Amino acid sequence: MASSEITHSPTDGISRRTLVCGALLAAVTGSAINMSSAAAASIPTAKGVKKLAGGKFQVPLASNPTLKKVGTILIVGESKGVPVALVSGSGNSFKAMALICTHAGGPLELMDKQLVCGWHGSVFGLDGKVKISPAKTALPSIKVSASATSVTVG
Numbered sequence: 001m002a003s004s005e006i007t008h009s010p011t012d013g014i015s016r017r018t019l020v021c022g023a024l025l026a027a028v029t030g031s032a033i034n035m036s037s038a039a040a041a042s043i044p045t046a047k048g049v050k051k052l053a054g055g056k057f058q059v060p061l062a063s064n065p066t067l068k069k070v071g072t073i074l075i076v077g078e079s080k081g082v083p084v085a086l087v088s089g090s091g092n093s094f095k096a097m098a099l100i101c102t103h104a105g106g107p108l109e110l111m112d113k114q115l116v117c118g119w120h121g122s123v124f125g126l127d128g129k130v131k132i133s134p135a136k137t138a139l140p141s142i143k144v145s146a147s148a149t150s151v152t153v154g
């Protein structure tokens with residue numbers, strides 16, 4: 001059999017090409033491919049974010065009405081190459097955190113209202129706390145201040 005020939009497994013129906021493509025995609029994106037039926041959802045980006053001095057972000061609430069709902073998570077920008085997320089709580093309260101796994105710096109994806117690391121499987125709640133190891137510490141939190149019209153992160 002030539003090395004470029006595509007073979008199919010009779011037991012699982014997944015071709016060698018599919019597996020190789022998945023492995024290459026994982027290498028490019030830095031995340032593992034989840035073959036289960038629960039697909040990882042990407043985290044939406046906040047609209048109308050203004051970058052302020054000192055690396056802060058100002059998020060207008062009028063442009064992001066989903067933040068009125070408790071448990072909404074939005075990416076507001078990047079700090080030193082790491083995505084920064086804003087999560088809405090109750091009563092106009094918010095939490096912001098750096099979206100980088102505290103185990104070994106893996107990327108996080110939103111799945112079933114949890115942040116999952118594709119490298120070794122750590123899971124964090126939307127409050128940033130570790131739910132499943134190997135990570136031991138919560139996601140780095142970032143200062144937040146809210147007014148009636150906007151949220152400032154940083």
Ligand code: FES
Nearest residue numbers: 101104106117120
């Ligand atoms: S880097 Fe996230 S679990 Fe290891």
